[in-house]
Amino acid sequence: MAFLELxxxxxxYFLGKEEFPVLNGIDLQLDRGEFVSILGESGGGKSTLMNIIGGLDRKFTGQVKVDGRQLDHTKEKQLDNYRRGxxxxxxxxxxxxxxxxIVENVLVSLDMTTLKGSQRKERAIALLKKVGLGDHLKKRPSQLSGGQKQRVAIARALASDPEIIIADEPTGALDSRNTAEVLKLLDQIAAEGKLVITVTHSQEVANYGTRIVHLTDGQIDGDTRLKPAYPVPQEDQSEFRAxxxxxxASYKNAFKHLTFTFxxxxxxxxGTAIGLFAVLLFSGLGNGVNAFIENQINSMVNPNSVTVFKNPTGKKMSSTELQQSMQQFANDPSKLLLTDDQIDHLRDLKHVNKxxxxxxxxxYTVSYNKKNSSGSGIQTWTKAFSDNTIKTGHKPGDNEIVINKNQAIALTSAKNYKKLQGKTVQLTMQWINKxxxxxxITGKLKVVGFSDNAQALAAATNYHTMRxxxxxxxxxxxxxxxxxNVTNSIYVKQVAKKIQNLKDNNKYTYGAITVGDILDTINQYVQIAAIVLSAIAGISLVVSALMIIVTMYMSVAERTKEIGILRALGERKKDIRRLFTAESILIGLFSAALALLLAYGFSSLLNHILYKIVKFNIVQISAANIISTVIIALVISFxxxxxxxxxxxxxxxxxxxSAD
Structure with a gap:
């Protein structure tokens, strides 16, 4: 039984509905140890026959058997395995x-074997030395002569230890000396027990083999034995398999091409990095602004404090709804008053210590030396305020008041406002009777301190004085x-929720606001702004994606022949897809790395400039921002x-x- 049977x-082939027969009933038996030349004129069907034998052409009728097993050309996976092994x-x-x-060219085939990395490289070098290229291992194909290139092709063909070597006009572009050397190598391959099939239109080349099969108009019209086939060596188990x-390996090959076209x-x-950098910077800016606001609020307001108000509606409300409701009832303050029993009820709550x-x-209005300064929001001093709230002086005691720095300046001057400390001022407020x-309400109080932030604290006295x-x-x-005041910050939300759920006569009694509620509201607006800015920056990522698409299409066009080579060597469609997606993903990773460098460099510069103003790092890029940026880069590129x-x-x- 022959090793290869057709x-x-x-x-x-068809042009429209018109049929052009190329092969007309080919019957052929070939065996290992043979150096068979398929001889014939151009257009006689030689290359088509080789494509069928090589598992590249699937649209034909008839049977191809290899080592007694029929090759099913309708099954792509089987053909990939056949070409590969x-x-x-x-x-x-x-x-x-x-x-x-040239070593990497041979490794393309060896990457599809079970050999380890070092073994693959050793075999590639050994094969190149075998074909006489031991001194040219670092050269690229463009640095070799025609004969040397053909020797690389022979080494690559032998790399996976295949049983059939197909040589399509292997000497057509070579001079006589290189032709003789290539034919000698092919003969040696046949002598090692391989089936060597050479397609040629040269009688001189055909005469070099062991057998000539002549093909004319798609039919075999001659089959001449020149000399006996070489004996096939005794079967021994190969040290590797396909x-x-x-x-x-796909990513490694993609990286090689990317570095070549870097x-x-x-x-x-x-371009992609700039878009990613902008998204990263705006995200970091949002983090920094949130952290800055939180730092400022926590420096003036005790984070363990829960501010409780009377719920004027009896309905359960969020902190935002509570603030809106309080504004609604501002003209009727009696609706917001708390009884002593309601206040005492709060003392019984778990995790509350004050x-x-x-x-x-x-x-309110503060008067001094016939000068008046009006303010918005005077209240009694409690543990809700941090000691940092008062920048100069101390918290108010009986018959004492803390006012805002701007008010002190209005009553005196920017240069002498601190002299107001210790002086007595007239306080006037609006309240209600029974x-x-x-x-x-009026009273004379001693100024004992100044606050810097009018929004955090405009003016304050203690509870006893106000009453x-x-x-x-x-x-x-x-x-x-x-x-x-809650014993620990971890219980603040729990206590606030408990207060909000307290009822009297099936109506919710209280509303509660925490520092976290204030921060959540502010952070929400900051995050929205950061998202909008990031989305605007993200437009450049769309442009970058289009650039990557165009580049990949150009790469496909430029590498069409390479795709054909890889498919002929046994790579699957899946491998080809992965080759291009891998290269694009690598572009995305390089872009993300460059974006990170730009972002850290620019944020360091920005923080250095702004720190002199706000004493705070206003751009804070988190690990989550970095991970998100890398994921965005990978998703877009993929x-x-x-x-x-x-x-x-x-x-x-x-x-x-056949592409140019």
Whole structure:
């Protein structure tokens, strides 16, 4: 039984509906140890027959058997395995991959074997030395002569230890000396027990082999034995076998091509990096602004404090709804007053160590030396305020007041405002009496400190002082808010939620606001702004994605022949897709790395400049921002490569090999 059998092979090409027969019933038996020349004129069907034998052409009728097993040309996976493990190709035009050196060209085939990395390289070098190229291992194909290129092709064909070597016009582009050397190598391969099939139109080349099969008009019209086939060596188990290409090898090959075309792709990487940098910077800026606001608020407000108000509606409300409701009832403060029982109820809550009733009045006026300064929001001092709230002086005691720095300047001057400390000022406020009628509260208080931030604290007295001033005018002495101090910050939200859920007569009694609620609201606005800015920056990423798509399509067009070579060597469609998506993903990774460098460099510069103003690092890039940026880069680059990669994998290997 012959090793390779072809039975009744028919093949036609069609132009429209018109049929052009190429092979007309080919029957052929070939065995190992033979050096068979398929001889014939151009157009006689020689290359078509080789494509069928090599598992590249699938559209024909008839049977191909290899070692007694029929090869099913309708099953692509079986053909990939067949080309990978059984066939070795040698081409007239060499078909070497230009961006790889000659060792790497041979390794392309060896990457699809079970050999380890070091073993693959050792075998590649050994094969190149065998064909006389031991002194040229670091050279690329462009640095070799025609004869040397063909020797590289022979070494690559032998790399996976195939049983069939197909040489398509292997000497067509060589001079007589190189022709003789190549034919000698092919003869040696046949003598080692391989089946060598050479396609040629040269009688002189054909005479070198052991057998000539003459092909005319798609039919065998001659089969001449020149000399006996070489004896096939006794079967021995090969030290390795063929296997599908690994993902790691695909990425390694993609990296080689990317480094070869690095400068051409550098503009794409830079454009993508700028978009990623902008997204990263705005995200870091959002983090920094949030952290700055939190730092400022926590420096003036005790984070363990819960501010409690009377719920005027009896309905459960969020902190935002509570603030809106309080504004709604501002003209009727009686709706917001808390009874002593309601205040005492709060003292019984778990994790609470201090409950301080207090007053918050919307407007007030401070007078000194016939000068008046009005403010918005005077209240009693509680543990809700941090000691840092007062920049100069101390917290108020009985008959004492802390006012805002700007008010002190208005009453004196920017240069002498601190001299107001220790002086007595006239305080005027608006409140209500027991009949819910507006009254004016006045009193003389000593200034003992100044605050810097009017929004955090405009003015403050202590509870005892405020109550005495109200009692003197027969005002309502019920508190209109309570400061609840929690033992530990981890319980603040828990306590606030508990307070909000307390009921009296099936109505919710209290509303609660924490520092976290304030920060959440502010952070939400900051995050929205950061997202909007990032989205604007993200437009450049869309442009970058389009650039990657165009680049990948250009790469497919430029590497069409390479795709054909890889498919002929046994790479699957999956491997071709992965080759291009891997290169695009690597572009994304390089872009992300460049974006990180730009972001850290620019944020360091920005923080250095702004720190002199705000004493805070205003750009804070987190690990989550970095991970998100890398993921964005990978997703964009992967999606951008999908269509070009799909197009590359669907190329017909025969058409790809014939591309210029």
């Amino acid at each position: 039975n009744d092979i028919h093949k036609s 059984t066939i070795g190709y040698i081409y007239q035009s060499y078909n070497l991959i230009s961006h790889l050196n 296997r599908p290409l690994s993902a790691g 400068w051409r792709n550098s503009l794409i990487m830079l 409950v301080e009733p207090g007053y918050q009045l919307s407007t 009949k819910n009628q507006p009254i004016q 005495q001033l109200i009692e003197k005018k027969n005002g309502v002495t019920k508190a209109n808010y309570v400061s609840v 999606i951008a490569a999908l269509l070009p990669a799909r197009r590359a994998s669907r190329l017909n290997p025969i058409d790809a090999l």
